[in-house]
Amino acid sequence: MGIKIEKVVYTTLLVFFCAAAVAQPYKRLTSADFQGEPNGPMGDVGFTNCSITYTYKAHREGTYYKLDFTILLVMDHNASWIDRNQVNTPEKMAEILKHEQGHYNLAYLEQQELLRTVSHTVFYGNYHAAADAIFDRVEAKYKRLNEDYDTDTQNSTNRVQQHSWDTYFDHALGPILADKYYKSGNLISDNK
Numbered sequence: 001m002g003i004k005i006e007k008v009v010y011t012t013l014l015v016f017f018c019a020a021a022v023a024q025p026y027k028r029l030t031s032a033d034f035q036g037e038p039n040g041p042m043g044d045v046g047f048t049n050c051s052i053t054y055t056y057k058a059h060r061e062g063t064y065y066k067l068d069f070t071i072l073l074v075m076d077h078n079a080s081w082i083d084r085n086q087v088n089t090p091e092k093m094a095e096i097l098k099h100e101q102g103h104y105n106l107a108y109l110e111q112q113e114l115l116r117t118v119s120h121t122v123f124y125g126n127y128h129a130a131a132d133a134i135f136d137r138v139e140a141k142y143k144r145l146n147e148d149y150d151t152d153t154q155n156s157t158n159r160v161q162q163h164s165w166d167t168y169f170d171h172a173l174g175p176i177l178a179d180k181y182y183k184s185g186n187l188i189s190d191n192k
Contacts, residue, residue: 029075031097034081035081045156048100048107052110067123073108103146106145106149109173
């Protein structure tokens with residue numbers, strides 16, 4: 001259970017504002033999002049496959065560069081799966097979906113953190129290395145969070161810890177889902 005990160009970097013010399021960023025809206029997962037065949041370790045009930053890709057275009061502005069980022073979160077429905085042989089009640093499906101939603105939430109929070117970070121960064125001649133360093137640092141943070149999430153919740157079987165993480169997600173996603181940060185296709189100022 002977790003996410004993977006893909007880095008795709010394209011640069012061209014075009015005029016764009018460095019605060020321009022593209023993201024997609026938050027998604028609530030359903031059983032239809034899990035179309036892959038179960039292929040995880042014995043006993044695993046589900047797996048959410050999300051990837052984050054980024055591209056940017058750079059334009060020199062005096063001593064610094066303005067970068068226009070597109071940071072996409074993609075859920076691969078064909079690589080995401082739920083072992084329906086282990087899910088025999090609607091309550092069990094709801095429990096598994098809630099846990100897998102947590103993995104999606106972490107990927108979404110990662111995307112949002114990347115968008116905020118790059119939109120507040122001044123890039124200089126080493127902008128390739130600086131952008132890579134940002135993505136590597138944020139990726140490592142969320143990889144650890146995904147591992148902690150599965151360990152703490154014992155892959156959803158520890159209901160107390162699952163509830164604790166659900167509370168964390170509600171708190172972390174609240175401002176984002178209230179349209180205070182980034183919306184689909186636009187960078188929204190946190191001053192609104």
